[in-house]
Ligand SMILES: Cc1cc2nc3c(=O)[nH]c(=O)nc-3n(C[C@H](O)[C@H](O)[C@H](O)COP(=O)(O)OP(=O)(O)OC[C@H]3O[C@@H](n4cnc5c(N)ncnc54)[C@H](O)[C@@H]3O)c2cc1C
């Protein structure tokens with residue numbers, strides 16, 4: 001893990017309220033895996049805490065993350081121009097470890113698609129990915145090119161304005177018997193992950209399923225306990241250090 005002063009190479013709007021920022025690092029940050037995240041500075045004063053964002057594209061010393069403008073920190077980021085310097089801690093957290101799997105179902109919703117894209121890129125040509133990706137509506141659809149390495153790509157929108165009407169979990173289950181995945185990876189809003197967990201239990205699916213969680217964070221490296229989530233056995237886990245990727249059976253959603 002390194003704390004680096006990165007230079008903003010570009011910062012562009014890629015969908016309604018969603019931006020991709022590419023940071024040029026001053027030195028190699030080491031291997032970055034899909035599912036890992038950065039903690040990025042978003043100004044000073046009340047924005048002093050850095051914001052966690054999943055790595056979407058790691059290409060040599062260029063690292064791109066995509067973010068939805070939600071509050072003060074991400075609004076600040078959306079106004080940062082090329083050439084500006086930002087402090088970035090990376091790479092953080094664990095990742096989707098798919099070494100032993102061949103055929104992988106990818107279930108993603110909203111801004112949860114970005115770490116999944118990094119994972120598809122990481123294992124490009126080595127795994128068969130079947131992707132089920134949900135957006136709110138057509139204005140939120142982005143980066144479909146990055147998902148084109150999937151053997152099958154199904155896009156849904158809540159209102160049917162692009163792709164199939166419905167959500168990513170429904171799309172996955174309506175196709176599950178045809179693809180015979182030996183692992184499932186997922187990232188998306190809590191309601192989506194909850195629905196996925198409930199449906200897997202209801203259908204008695206035993207396929208290993210790994211989810212990346214998004215909690216509010218402080219330090220991003222295990223010290224402050226801001227990001228704690230509940231585990232299935234009633235214990236606690238730090239999303240930043242023990243995750244953000246967990247076996248879906250091991251966490252309460
Ligand atoms: C490991 C990890 C990876 C993430 N990857 C991405 C990503 O690739 N793209 C992306 O757009 N977002 C991602 N997030 C969420 C992102 O960190 C928050 O949206 C961001 O920190 C909000 O900052 P803000 O200052 O704009 O909003 P704030 O002013 O801090 O908050 C605005 C609203 O967002 C909610 N919020 C803040 N942080 C989170 C959070 N972590 N999860 C859910 N809701 C939150 C607050 O409760 C509040 O309602 C990730 C979070 C984690 C933990």
Ligand code: FES
Pocket residue numbers: 216217218219220221222223224225226227228238239240241
């Ligand atoms: S954010 Fe500090 S322990 Fe996880």
